[in-house]
Amino acid sequence: MTKKTMTSGAAGAAPVLGARDLNRATLGRQLLLRLAGMSVEGAVTHLLGLQAQNVKPPYHALAARLDGFAPEDLSALMAGRDAVRIVTMRSTIHTHTADDCVTLRPFVQPARDRELTNFRKGLAGVDLDRLAALARDLVEDEPRTMKQLREALCARWPQADPQALAVAARCKLPLVQVTPRGLWGRSGQVVLTTAEHWLGRPAEPAPAPETVVLRYLAAFGPASVKDMQTWAGLTRLREAFERLRPELLTFRDEHGVELFDLPDAPRPDPETPAPPRFLPEFDNLLLSHADRTRVVPPEYRGRSWQGNQAYRTLLVDGFLAGLWKLEEDALVVEPFGRLTREQRAEVTEEGERMLRALYPGTPYDIRFGTVVRD
Structure with missing residues (x-):
């Protein structure tokens, strides 16, 4: 593989970061250059959550990153309701800390609202606010499987598409998967209730986009606006980056794309060893x-x-x-x-x-x- 390094552009131009520069910087932020002596909760927070479409990936992700990790460490957080599985970025299931669950889900809510437009034909005649209220009552009365929730909603709106009703409930409400689903070595079907009910705390307003931009760069930078939009599944984040521009460093990749980064974030030498x-x-x-x-x-x-x-x-x-x-x-x-x-x-x-x-x-x-x- 050709080795690339950071080079200077024309006078006054942003420095260029090659593929290896970006690789080592990102691996460093992702705790993959060396095993981190960080708590599981601290790592999940720093990484802004872990992909969790299946049960085992979050455990494997942490085993690759943390020194002395044992799967019971994450299971204990989930059993204690300090971490949960919920649909957030890119409409996919993530394991988040409780604090991030109640803030990052509101942050990506515009994407969940946009997702609903793909199902508008199947939701013709459905009052989405009433659907959300009914679904909330159902899952807070007793955690339900998606099949149970779908059947209850179909009874109220028999003319609607059953799958569209289920998607609407998932998009309108912050539905978390209750344990034992997600615990290491345990089995359990997907059973849902609201984050507020499971965590015993009210919903919080979405954080300012700038706050999440800074956290994204700390975990995934240096990065472009489009990079973060890909991560979040959102659009129109350019303005947040522009407001932060005076506080950030800027670079270019080898294709001329502008990259932003935190001034004090690590950007290791591109020849830094990277273990398998x-x-x-x-x-x-x-x-x-x-x-x-x-x-x-x-x-x-x-x-x-x-x-x-x-x-x-x-x-x-x-x-x-x-x-x-x-x-x-x-x-x-x-x-x-x-x-x-x-x-x-x-x-x-x-x-x-x-x-x-x-x-x-x-x-x-x-x-x-x-x-x-x-």
């Missing part, structure tokens, strides 16, 4: 920028997805380098290209560390599968 990391499917590292080449080499674009399903991914030297999976008795690593002997040894060592953290006592072998070719 085993990331879960849907990790936010790979989803939170409009231009993903800071992590995904152009030749591997689209290799971590099939349809709407993401694969578990392997980073080598900080960049996407392959896939991995857990079989009954083995961790199977499938690199996209040839790994050197030293890289294979480092990948094996990191795989052993991950397995000790998440599956202690389970005898897994580590195998390198057939190299996945173009």
